[in-house]
Amino acid sequence: SCQGLNSMLSLRPLRLANFVACTQVVPHQRAHSLPGLSQQPSTWTAGFAASCAAFFVTRPRKCSMAGYAGSAAPMAPVPTLDAERLAVLEKHGVVVEAIEPMGAKVVGLDLKGPAPTAAVLEALQQEMATRGFLVFKNQGVMSGEEQCKASELWGGRKMHSTHGVHPEAPNRHIFRLSNDPKVGINGVGPQWHNDGSFEVGVFSHVGYHIVAVPSGKGDTLFAHQGAAYDALSSEQKELWSQLVSVNATSGVLHPMVHDHPISGRRSVYLHLGMTGGILQKSGDGFRLMEEKELRKIFNDYNDLLNAGLPEKGGNYSISYQYEQGDCIFIDNLAIAHKASPQAHEDTGKQGLRILHRTTIKAMKDFLPGFGLPDTATRELLMNAQEAAGGRGVFVAGGLGFRWDDNIRMQN
Numbered sequence: 448s449c450q451g452l453n454s455m456l457s458l459r460p461l462r463l464a465n466f467v468a469c470t471q472v473v474p475h476q477r478a479h480s481l482p483g484l485s486q487q488p489s490t491w492t493a494g495f496a497a498s499c500a501a502f503f504v505t506r507p508r509k510c511s512m513a514g515y516a517g518s519a520a521p522m523a524p525v526p527t528l529d530a531e532r533l534a535v536l537e538k539h540g541v542v543v544e545a546i547e548p549m550g551a552k553v554v555g556l557d558l559k560g561p562a563p564t565a566a567v568l569e570a571l572q573q574e575m576a577t578r579g580f581l582v583f584k585n586q587g588v589m590s591g592e593e594q595c596k597a598s599e600l601w602g603g604r605k606m607h608s609t610h611g612v613h614p615e616a617p618n619r620h621i622f623r624l625s626n627d628p629k630v631g632i633n634g635v636g637p638q639w640h641n642d643g644s645f646e647v648g649v650f651s652h653v654g655y656h657i658v659a660v661p662s663g664k665g666d667t668l669f670a671h672q673g674a675a676y677d678a679l680s681s682e683q684k685e686l687w688s689q690l691v692s693v694n695a696t697s698g699v700l701h702p703m704v705h706d707h708p709i710s711g712r713r714s715v716y717l718h719l720g721m722t723g724g725i726l727q728k729s730g731d732g733f734r735l736m737e738e739k740e741l742r743k744i745f746n747d748y749n750d751l752l753n754a755g756l757p758e759k760g761g762n763y764s765i766s767y768q769y770e771q772g773d774c775i776f777i778d779n780l781a782i783a784h785k786a787s788p789q790a791h792e793d794t795g796k797q798g799l800r801i802l803h804r805t806t807i808k809a810m811k812d813f814l815p816g817f818g819l820p821d822t823a824t825r826e827l828l829m830n831a832q833e834a835a836g837g838r839g840v841f842v843a844g845g846l847g848f849r850w851d852d853n854i855r856m857q858n
Contacts, residue, residue: 524762525549525671526577532570539567548762549671552582558597558774568600576709579671579782586774591617594656594805602651603808622804627794631801634791637855639752639783644718645697647821648809650779655804657769662798666766666787670752673712674763691815695723695847698823700815707780717748720856723848724841726831728817735831735839745850
Protein backbone atom coordinates (compact mmCIF):
# COMPACT_ATOMS: atom_id res chain seq x y z
CA SER A 448 0.00 0.00 0.00
CA CYS A 449 1.03 3.60 -0.44
CA GLN A 450 1.22 5.74 2.68
CA GLY A 451 -0.09 9.24 2.32
CA LEU A 452 -1.32 8.66 -1.22
CA ASN A 453 -3.89 11.44 -0.95
CA SER A 454 -1.13 14.00 -0.48
CA MET A 455 1.36 12.26 -2.72
CA LEU A 456 1.04 14.04 -6.03
CA SER A 457 -0.43 17.15 -7.49
CA LEU A 458 -3.15 16.64 -10.08
CA ARG A 459 -0.86 17.75 -12.86
CA PRO A 460 2.00 15.49 -14.02
CA LEU A 461 5.20 15.97 -12.05
CA ARG A 462 8.14 16.97 -14.18
CA LEU A 463 11.74 16.00 -13.49
CA ALA A 464 12.89 19.60 -13.64
CA ASN A 465 10.66 20.49 -10.68
CA PHE A 466 12.52 18.20 -8.29
CA VAL A 467 15.54 18.85 -6.09
CA ALA A 468 18.54 16.67 -5.27
CA CYS A 469 17.52 13.43 -3.60
CA THR A 470 18.93 12.54 -0.20
CA GLN A 471 16.07 10.42 1.10
CA VAL A 472 17.05 7.11 2.69
CA VAL A 473 14.49 4.33 2.43
CA PRO A 474 14.79 1.23 4.67
CA HIS A 475 17.08 -1.36 3.04
CA GLN A 476 17.94 1.18 0.36
CA ARG A 477 20.65 3.80 0.54
CA ALA A 478 21.26 6.90 -1.53
CA HIS A 479 24.87 6.79 -2.65
CA SER A 480 27.02 9.88 -2.49
CA LEU A 481 30.73 10.39 -3.07
CA PRO A 482 33.03 13.09 -1.72
CA GLY A 483 33.77 15.68 -4.37
CA LEU A 484 30.97 14.52 -6.63
CA SER A 485 29.02 17.27 -8.32
CA GLN A 486 25.44 16.16 -8.92
CA GLN A 487 23.28 17.62 -11.67
CA PRO A 488 19.98 18.82 -10.15
CA SER A 489 17.83 16.86 -12.60
CA THR A 490 19.49 13.52 -11.86
CA TRP A 491 18.08 12.54 -8.47
CA THR A 492 14.64 13.61 -7.42
CA ALA A 493 13.04 14.06 -4.04
CA GLY A 494 9.69 15.75 -4.56
CA PHE A 495 8.19 12.55 -5.92
CA ALA A 496 10.11 10.32 -3.50
CA ALA A 497 9.47 12.20 -0.27
CA SER A 498 5.75 12.29 -0.80
CA CYS A 499 5.24 8.51 -0.72
CA ALA A 500 7.47 6.03 1.09
CA ALA A 501 6.46 2.38 1.23
CA PHE A 502 8.55 -0.76 1.56
CA PHE A 503 7.73 -4.41 2.07
CA VAL A 504 10.17 -6.89 3.54
CA THR A 505 9.49 -10.44 2.47
CA ARG A 506 11.54 -13.52 1.84
CA PRO A 507 13.13 -13.20 -1.62
CA ARG A 508 12.07 -15.57 -4.33
CA LYS A 509 14.81 -17.79 -5.70
CA CYS A 510 15.47 -17.08 -9.36
CA SER A 511 15.07 -19.82 -11.91
CA MET A 512 15.78 -20.08 -15.60
CA ALA A 513 12.72 -22.28 -16.09
CA GLY A 514 10.62 -21.05 -18.98
CA TYR A 515 13.51 -19.57 -20.96
CA ALA A 516 16.79 -21.27 -21.88
CA GLY A 517 16.29 -24.95 -22.56
CA SER A 518 12.49 -24.68 -22.45
CA ALA A 519 9.76 -24.99 -25.07
CA ALA A 520 9.74 -21.19 -25.51
CA PRO A 521 11.19 -20.18 -28.90
CA MET A 522 14.72 -18.78 -28.78
CA ALA A 523 14.67 -16.03 -31.40
CA PRO A 524 18.13 -15.09 -32.65
CA VAL A 525 19.43 -11.58 -33.12
CA PRO A 526 19.17 -10.60 -36.82
CA THR A 527 22.23 -11.08 -39.00
CA LEU A 528 24.03 -8.11 -40.52
CA ASP A 529 22.22 -6.67 -43.52
CA ALA A 530 24.09 -7.35 -46.81
CA GLU A 531 22.93 -4.14 -48.52
CA ARG A 532 24.03 -1.99 -45.60
CA LEU A 533 27.38 -3.79 -45.47
CA ALA A 534 27.91 -3.02 -49.16
CA VAL A 535 27.23 0.68 -48.58
CA LEU A 536 29.71 0.76 -45.72
CA GLU A 537 32.40 -1.13 -47.63
CA LYS A 538 32.23 1.44 -50.45
CA HIS A 539 33.33 3.99 -47.86
CA GLY A 540 36.09 1.80 -46.44
CA VAL A 541 34.12 0.76 -43.35
CA VAL A 542 34.07 -2.94 -42.47
CA VAL A 543 31.53 -4.38 -40.03
CA GLU A 544 31.88 -7.89 -38.60
CA ALA A 545 29.31 -9.62 -36.39
CA ILE A 546 30.04 -10.42 -32.77
CA GLU A 547 28.14 -13.50 -31.68
CA PRO A 548 25.48 -13.75 -30.50
CA MET A 549 24.82 -9.98 -30.78
CA GLY A 550 26.52 -6.70 -31.62
CA ALA A 551 29.20 -6.05 -34.23
CA LYS A 552 32.65 -4.53 -34.49
CA VAL A 553 33.51 -1.68 -36.85
CA VAL A 554 36.95 -1.08 -38.36
CA GLY A 555 38.10 1.55 -40.81
CA LEU A 556 36.23 4.48 -39.27
CA ASP A 557 38.02 7.02 -37.09
CA LEU A 558 35.48 8.65 -34.76
CA LYS A 559 37.95 11.46 -34.12
CA GLY A 560 38.02 12.41 -37.79
CA PRO A 561 35.50 14.16 -40.07
CA ALA A 562 31.86 13.11 -39.73
CA PRO A 563 30.93 10.14 -41.95
CA THR A 564 28.49 10.62 -44.82
CA ALA A 565 24.75 10.46 -44.21
CA ALA A 566 24.59 7.06 -45.94
CA VAL A 567 27.26 5.61 -43.63
CA LEU A 568 25.60 7.00 -40.50
CA GLU A 569 22.19 5.66 -41.57
CA ALA A 570 23.60 2.18 -42.22
CA LEU A 571 25.44 2.09 -38.89
CA GLN A 572 22.45 3.36 -36.90
CA GLN A 573 20.22 0.74 -38.53
CA GLU A 574 22.69 -1.97 -37.53
CA MET A 575 22.72 -0.64 -33.96
CA ALA A 576 18.92 -0.92 -33.91
CA THR A 577 18.97 -4.53 -35.13
CA ARG A 578 22.18 -5.94 -33.62
CA GLY A 579 22.01 -3.79 -30.46
CA PHE A 580 25.49 -2.28 -30.30
CA LEU A 581 28.55 -1.48 -32.38
CA VAL A 582 32.16 -1.54 -31.15
CA PHE A 583 34.30 0.99 -32.98
CA LYS A 584 37.77 -0.52 -32.76
CA ASN A 585 41.21 1.12 -32.54
CA GLN A 586 40.03 4.56 -31.42
CA GLY A 587 42.95 5.08 -29.01
CA VAL A 588 42.11 7.27 -26.02
CA MET A 589 39.51 9.81 -27.05
CA SER A 590 39.29 13.20 -25.37
CA GLY A 591 36.02 14.18 -23.75
CA GLU A 592 35.32 16.59 -26.59
CA GLU A 593 36.01 13.89 -29.19
CA GLN A 594 33.67 11.44 -27.50
CA CYS A 595 30.90 14.02 -27.32
CA LYS A 596 31.36 14.84 -31.00
CA ALA A 597 31.09 11.14 -31.88
CA SER A 598 28.06 10.73 -29.61
CA GLU A 599 26.15 13.44 -31.46
CA LEU A 600 26.26 11.39 -34.67
CA TRP A 601 23.40 9.21 -33.38
CA GLY A 602 19.76 9.39 -32.36
CA GLY A 603 18.65 12.88 -31.34
CA ARG A 604 22.18 14.11 -32.19
CA LYS A 605 22.48 16.19 -29.07
CA MET A 606 23.95 15.42 -25.65
CA HIS A 607 21.46 14.81 -22.85
CA SER A 608 23.50 14.67 -19.66
CA THR A 609 21.83 14.16 -16.29
CA HIS A 610 24.53 12.31 -14.35
CA GLY A 611 26.85 13.22 -11.52
CA VAL A 612 30.15 14.77 -12.61
CA HIS A 613 33.30 13.31 -11.07
CA PRO A 614 36.16 15.80 -10.49
CA GLU A 615 38.35 13.81 -12.89
CA ALA A 616 35.78 13.89 -15.72
CA PRO A 617 37.04 15.85 -18.75
CA ASN A 618 33.72 17.68 -19.11
CA ARG A 619 30.19 17.64 -17.71
CA HIS A 620 28.91 15.32 -20.44
CA ILE A 621 31.28 12.50 -19.48
CA PHE A 622 30.04 10.12 -16.78
CA ARG A 623 33.40 8.84 -15.57
CA LEU A 624 33.19 5.33 -14.09
CA SER A 625 35.98 3.48 -12.33
CA ASN A 626 36.72 0.81 -9.74
CA ASP A 627 38.88 3.43 -8.00
CA PRO A 628 36.58 6.10 -6.45
CA LYS A 629 39.42 8.64 -6.53
CA VAL A 630 39.48 8.31 -10.30
CA GLY A 631 35.79 7.78 -11.16
CA ILE A 632 32.41 6.78 -9.80
CA ASN A 633 32.24 3.17 -8.61
CA GLY A 634 29.47 0.61 -8.21
CA VAL A 635 26.99 1.92 -10.78
CA GLY A 636 24.44 -0.22 -12.66
CA PRO A 637 24.77 -3.77 -11.29
CA GLN A 638 21.26 -4.82 -12.44
CA TRP A 639 19.68 -4.87 -15.91
CA HIS A 640 18.48 -1.43 -17.01
CA ASN A 641 18.21 1.14 -19.79
CA ASP A 642 19.79 4.53 -19.17
CA GLY A 643 17.56 7.57 -18.71
CA SER A 644 14.46 5.68 -17.60
CA PHE A 645 13.50 8.63 -15.38
CA GLU A 646 13.02 10.77 -18.49
CA VAL A 647 9.94 10.94 -20.73
CA GLY A 648 12.37 10.89 -23.64
CA VAL A 649 14.63 7.97 -22.70
CA PHE A 650 18.13 8.42 -24.15
CA SER A 651 18.21 7.18 -27.75
CA HIS A 652 21.82 5.98 -27.68
CA VAL A 653 24.59 5.61 -25.12
CA GLY A 654 28.35 5.62 -25.64
CA TYR A 655 30.99 3.70 -23.66
CA HIS A 656 34.65 4.49 -24.26
CA ILE A 657 37.18 2.43 -22.33
CA VAL A 658 40.01 4.68 -21.16
CA ALA A 659 41.79 2.14 -18.95
CA VAL A 660 41.29 -1.59 -19.54
CA PRO A 661 41.63 -3.64 -16.35
CA SER A 662 44.06 -6.54 -16.28
CA GLY A 663 41.22 -8.70 -14.97
CA LYS A 664 37.65 -8.88 -16.22
CA GLY A 665 35.64 -5.64 -16.32
CA ASP A 666 32.86 -6.46 -18.77
CA THR A 667 29.56 -4.81 -19.57
CA LEU A 668 26.68 -7.21 -20.20
CA PHE A 669 24.16 -6.51 -22.97
CA ALA A 670 20.80 -8.19 -23.69
CA HIS A 671 18.76 -7.88 -26.89
CA GLN A 672 15.25 -6.88 -25.80
CA GLY A 673 13.58 -7.83 -29.08
CA ALA A 674 14.93 -11.37 -29.01
CA ALA A 675 14.07 -11.51 -25.30
CA TYR A 676 10.45 -10.68 -26.08
CA ASP A 677 10.32 -13.53 -28.60
CA ALA A 678 11.62 -15.91 -25.92
CA LEU A 679 8.58 -15.23 -23.71
CA SER A 680 5.70 -17.66 -23.51
CA SER A 681 2.42 -16.57 -25.16
CA GLU A 682 0.91 -16.08 -21.70
CA GLN A 683 3.78 -13.79 -20.66
CA LYS A 684 3.53 -11.80 -23.88
CA GLU A 685 -0.16 -11.20 -23.24
CA LEU A 686 0.39 -10.15 -19.62
CA TRP A 687 3.47 -8.01 -20.14
CA SER A 688 1.77 -6.16 -23.01
CA GLN A 689 -0.74 -4.86 -20.44
CA LEU A 690 1.94 -3.42 -18.12
CA VAL A 691 3.34 0.08 -17.63
CA SER A 692 6.25 0.82 -15.28
CA VAL A 693 6.24 3.85 -12.97
CA ASN A 694 9.68 5.34 -12.39
CA ALA A 695 10.46 5.66 -8.69
CA THR A 696 12.19 9.04 -8.88
CA SER A 697 10.17 10.97 -11.46
CA GLY A 698 6.86 9.13 -11.87
CA VAL A 699 7.49 8.84 -15.62
CA LEU A 700 5.52 6.02 -17.29
CA HIS A 701 6.97 3.59 -19.83
CA PRO A 702 5.47 0.51 -21.51
CA MET A 703 6.90 -2.87 -20.61
CA VAL A 704 6.37 -3.97 -24.22
CA HIS A 705 6.86 -1.63 -27.18
CA ASP A 706 7.75 -1.57 -30.86
CA HIS A 707 11.28 -0.27 -31.41
CA PRO A 708 11.22 3.18 -33.09
CA ILE A 709 13.78 2.27 -35.78
CA SER A 710 13.61 -1.50 -36.34
CA GLY A 711 9.91 -1.86 -35.46
CA ARG A 712 10.74 -5.03 -33.52
CA ARG A 713 8.52 -5.77 -30.53
CA SER A 714 10.68 -5.53 -27.43
CA VAL A 715 10.56 -5.70 -23.63
CA TYR A 716 11.57 -2.87 -21.31
CA LEU A 717 12.00 -2.54 -17.52
CA HIS A 718 14.52 -0.84 -15.24
CA LEU A 719 15.46 -3.23 -12.41
CA GLY A 720 16.97 -0.51 -10.25
CA MET A 721 14.64 2.48 -10.49
CA THR A 722 11.06 1.22 -10.86
CA GLY A 723 8.65 2.03 -8.05
CA GLY A 724 5.64 0.05 -9.25
CA ILE A 725 3.80 -1.33 -12.25
CA LEU A 726 0.35 -0.47 -13.58
CA GLN A 727 -1.71 -3.18 -15.27
CA LYS A 728 -4.47 -2.40 -17.72
CA SER A 729 -7.71 -3.52 -16.09
CA GLY A 730 -10.99 -2.96 -17.90
CA ASP A 731 -11.32 0.73 -18.63
CA GLY A 732 -8.64 1.68 -16.11
CA PHE A 733 -5.48 0.47 -14.38
CA ARG A 734 -4.53 -1.18 -11.13
CA LEU A 735 -1.28 -1.12 -9.18
CA MET A 736 0.26 -4.59 -9.05
CA GLU A 737 0.66 -6.20 -5.64
CA GLU A 738 3.93 -7.11 -3.95
CA LYS A 739 3.90 -10.80 -4.91
CA GLU A 740 3.11 -9.93 -8.53
CA LEU A 741 5.90 -7.34 -8.66
CA ARG A 742 8.46 -9.77 -7.30
CA LYS A 743 7.51 -12.29 -9.94
CA ILE A 744 7.63 -9.79 -12.81
CA PHE A 745 10.99 -8.36 -11.75
CA ASN A 746 12.55 -11.78 -11.17
CA ASP A 747 11.12 -13.16 -14.41
CA TYR A 748 12.56 -10.21 -16.32
CA ASN A 749 15.96 -10.69 -14.71
CA ASP A 750 15.84 -14.42 -15.48
CA LEU A 751 14.80 -13.71 -19.08
CA LEU A 752 17.76 -11.45 -19.85
CA ASN A 753 20.25 -13.70 -18.04
CA ALA A 754 18.90 -16.69 -19.98
CA GLY A 755 20.11 -15.09 -23.20
CA LEU A 756 23.78 -15.55 -22.24
CA PRO A 757 25.57 -18.33 -24.19
CA GLU A 758 26.72 -19.98 -20.96
CA LYS A 759 23.03 -20.32 -20.06
CA GLY A 760 22.24 -21.83 -23.45
CA GLY A 761 20.90 -18.56 -24.86
CA ASN A 762 21.65 -16.56 -27.98
CA TYR A 763 20.57 -12.97 -27.27
CA SER A 764 22.81 -11.68 -24.45
CA ILE A 765 26.56 -11.18 -24.15
CA SER A 766 29.23 -10.25 -21.63
CA TYR A 767 31.54 -7.97 -23.61
CA GLN A 768 35.18 -7.76 -22.58
CA TYR A 769 36.74 -4.43 -23.51
CA GLU A 770 39.94 -4.02 -25.46
CA GLN A 771 42.12 -0.93 -25.54
CA GLY A 772 40.75 1.63 -28.01
CA ASP A 773 37.15 0.38 -27.92
CA CYS A 774 34.33 2.89 -28.19
CA ILE A 775 30.89 1.28 -28.05
CA PHE A 776 27.61 2.87 -29.04
CA ILE A 777 24.36 1.12 -28.16
CA ASP A 778 20.76 1.62 -29.20
CA ASN A 779 19.31 2.27 -25.75
CA LEU A 780 15.81 1.02 -26.64
CA ALA A 781 17.07 -2.11 -28.39
CA ILE A 782 19.21 -3.52 -25.59
CA ALA A 783 19.44 -3.50 -21.82
CA HIS A 784 22.78 -3.55 -20.04
CA LYS A 785 24.43 -3.96 -16.67
CA ALA A 786 27.95 -3.86 -15.25
CA SER A 787 29.62 -7.16 -14.45
CA PRO A 788 30.43 -7.72 -10.76
CA GLN A 789 34.14 -7.71 -11.64
CA ALA A 790 33.86 -4.18 -13.07
CA HIS A 791 33.59 -2.85 -9.53
CA GLU A 792 36.23 -5.02 -7.87
CA ASP A 793 39.25 -3.51 -6.17
CA THR A 794 42.12 -2.31 -8.34
CA GLY A 795 44.49 -4.57 -6.40
CA LYS A 796 42.61 -7.57 -7.77
CA GLN A 797 41.47 -6.34 -11.17
CA GLY A 798 43.75 -3.50 -12.10
CA LEU A 799 42.43 -0.04 -12.91
CA ARG A 800 39.25 0.28 -14.98
CA ILE A 801 38.09 3.65 -16.35
CA LEU A 802 35.04 3.94 -18.59
CA HIS A 803 33.59 7.15 -20.03
CA ARG A 804 29.84 7.11 -20.70
CA THR A 805 27.87 9.60 -22.78
CA THR A 806 24.10 9.81 -23.25
CA ILE A 807 22.28 11.11 -26.32
CA LYS A 808 18.94 12.90 -26.56
CA ALA A 809 15.85 10.89 -27.51
CA MET A 810 14.60 10.92 -31.08
CA LYS A 811 11.08 11.09 -29.67
CA ASP A 812 9.32 10.59 -26.34
CA PHE A 813 8.98 7.02 -25.08
CA LEU A 814 5.28 7.09 -24.20
CA PRO A 815 3.29 4.47 -22.25
CA GLY A 816 0.34 4.20 -24.63
CA PHE A 817 -3.19 3.25 -23.48
CA GLY A 818 -4.11 6.94 -23.50
CA LEU A 819 -2.01 7.52 -20.37
CA PRO A 820 -0.12 10.75 -19.64
CA ASP A 821 3.67 10.60 -19.87
CA THR A 822 3.97 10.99 -16.09
CA ALA A 823 1.88 9.59 -13.23
CA THR A 824 -0.64 11.92 -11.64
CA ARG A 825 -2.14 11.77 -8.16
CA GLU A 826 -5.51 10.86 -9.63
CA LEU A 827 -4.10 8.03 -11.73
CA LEU A 828 -2.29 6.39 -8.82
CA MET A 829 -5.21 6.85 -6.44
CA ASN A 830 -7.57 5.17 -8.91
CA ALA A 831 -5.05 2.39 -9.58
CA GLN A 832 -4.67 1.76 -5.86
CA GLU A 833 -8.43 1.64 -5.43
CA ALA A 834 -8.68 -0.85 -8.32
CA ALA A 835 -6.10 -2.99 -6.50
CA GLY A 836 -8.28 -3.07 -3.39
CA GLY A 837 -5.69 -1.06 -1.46
CA ARG A 838 -3.07 -3.80 -1.92
CA GLY A 839 -1.08 -2.16 -4.72
CA VAL A 840 2.60 -1.35 -4.20
CA PHE A 841 4.49 1.75 -5.20
CA VAL A 842 7.88 2.59 -3.67
CA ALA A 843 8.96 6.14 -4.38
CA GLY A 844 12.51 7.41 -4.49
CA GLY A 845 15.99 6.07 -5.04
CA LEU A 846 16.04 2.43 -6.09
CA GLY A 847 12.28 1.95 -6.09
CA PHE A 848 10.83 -1.51 -5.41
CA ARG A 849 13.51 -3.84 -4.06
CA TRP A 850 12.66 -7.13 -5.74
CA ASP A 851 15.50 -9.16 -4.19
CA ASP A 852 16.87 -8.28 -0.78
CA ASN A 853 20.15 -10.11 -1.41
CA ILE A 854 21.46 -8.20 -4.41
CA ARG A 855 23.40 -4.97 -4.90
CA MET A 856 21.41 -2.07 -6.31
CA GLN A 857 22.89 1.30 -7.21
CA ASN A 858 22.16 3.91 -9.89
